[in-house]
Amino acid sequence: MGNGRFLNSSLRAFDNADVMTFFEGLGVPLKMERGNRVFPESDRAVDVVDAMLRHLRDHEVEIRTNAAVSELCIEDGHVCGVGLADGTHIEAASVILATGGASYPATGSTGDGYALARAAGHTVTEIFPALVPLVTSEAWVKDVQGLSLRNVRASLYHAGKKEQDFFGEMLFTHFGVTGPIILQLSRRASELLAAGTPDLELRLNLKPALTHEKLRERVERDFATYERKQLRNAMIDLLPKRLIEPVLNAAGLSPERFAQQISSKERERLVQTLQALPLTVTGTRPIAEAIVTAGGVATREIDPRTMESKIVKHLYFVGELVDVDAYTGGYNLQAAFSMGHAAGSYSVWNLEGDK
Template sequence: MKKIIVIGAGPAGMMAAIKAAENGADVTILEKMKRPGKKMLITGKGRCNITNAATVPEIIKNIHGNGKFLNSSMRAYDNEDVIYFFESQGVPTKVERGQRVFPVSDKAQDVVDAMVHKLHELDVKIETDSPVSEILAHDGEIKAVKLQSGASFKADAVILCTGGASYPGTGSTGDGYKMAQKLGHTLVDIRPSLVPLETEEDWVKSVQGLSLRNVKATLLVDGEKKTDMFGEMMFTHFGVTGPIILSLSRAATEALANDSFVELELNLKPALAEDVLDARLQRDFAKYQRKQLGNAMVDLLPHKLIEPVLDAAFLEMDKPVHQITVEERHRLGHTLQHLPLTITKARPIAEAIVTAGGISVKEINPKTMESKLVKGLYFAGEVVDVDAYTGGYNLQAAFSMGAAAGNWSVWND
């Protein structure tokens, strides 16, 4: 029996261990935390968005960091395979908006429990509280894994699934990068991806906690439109967060790293054409013609947002509605669809959902996930330079890479 050591009991590591064990290997998982799957428990706000129901090409398109690298592994183990796995383990799934796939129970714990139960069923040994210090190789071939305690495990193959450097409280502290670099692998500079953004404008503090649905955020870099997203967002004491902000954040962090000027434009009424919005303003102004402007906006905006929007349009809250000029009304309409925010920086990588960067995909076989430098060394999950938008794509990437690494660690001679 081949002895396979998996370092890290996250989604990629557990899937790799399951596949290796199903192929008859003697598998041990070494996990530094007290229990497996800790980061999975907080994904999807504790609901665990396990995958996306889109086609494989569409999923790959949403993996903006080296998505093409996953062509082979994802076609070998795709989203239908992931859904079948969990449903066969007694975790029925459902598809929600954006084709996000969740457990029917809305409990991430059920997802983790299903994987742990399968590992026990396959007699996979899970060693928790077992941080690894080094992967040992000789003449370009894997030999063993050494723990920080000094203990060592002989191995025919090692699958490195230690995650990135985000949410360090879950165990992702960048250990895997150092292990891989010591064996000669190249680390692509890491940075936060899917991370909240800080803004220059102070008014966001006055609206912190306010969530907006069905809005569009456009990212501008040095005045040029880079990309946009439609959906939900939220204001915080430091700036903005939420699904569309997180999805825009990777491009924002890249631009900030290049010392570019980065802005967001919020379209608070994206469903309305400019002339339709102007007609709506005219109706509201007619309805509230005897009131002050701030009170005339109550049908159009959340109360907290009225003053910031009027300030951005250079209009006074207490100006009588019947005194608003056509030019001022047009300016207000434009502001409602182009509310500006200046992005100063991203939140720290520790607060990012996903880490961009990691072990260079140029040094990994995309079909098998085996190192091109060290025989018997495999990679899977966030430790690899692969990252995606929100929507279940990152977990699907982890499962696909894990399945490939688990299978080929046994099949390869």
């Protein structure tokens, strides 16, 4: 997780149980699924949105649309409002910037918040995509696009050194790979790629439940059963059909050869490939396709307890705009909720204290 310690105070004040209580209090029944993942019982995101809109209306909160903010109004080190693109100004005793990052621009998160933060004197660290599909160079990947793998382990290597690995599900696409375990690896991959790091490689363990010795025994057993069959058919019990030829080619074995022709040395090479199928990572998909933006407003310039700027009084930063990001699984949403709760609470308390 990027800068996870920054969230300690806000998470203690408003944690995942508090989030669940909040939404259930708004009339959104929740359910917990595999992996302790929480969803609305209806599986409809619109129910969550509608509940929040009702809550805002109940508290007579004014929502202005088609009102693009172009500048922060700052006087004597205090924020005092915002300027709109049409030239009008809105006075405000405090401003919370919750513009999102640069991911999913169709939702409005076009990166405008970074420019506003810089104009206020804040440092914005380099942004790059996180939780994003990876692009690979192997031609065979396109041939197996749409193939989903479960219970595999993906490891990220840089110059022969393992950086990270995750177990779970993944998916081949026309450009490379995606899916939960790939998204988990993608932040570190993006970081290395942004630094100009060459020699980035994924290694897929297609049989992580088996030790090297047990997998060798399994291969020997299958080859004995299908000794008169070509390799493309002798491995049908080991791998999805579409993945057999790519694995054989990576192991330097012709799919046309018969199982009984494969030497002990070649079988060992096949086992090694099954446990470390290589993929060359050449990039990520664009940041617009990333689930999360890594980087953002430097956390050292924000009070972690209140989310208030240390540079401009009564200016607050929350959510993906801040240089905080987490693994997939709802953690980024929780971070945004906790930061938002802190900023919302303290912005009101500060105003009351100034009266």
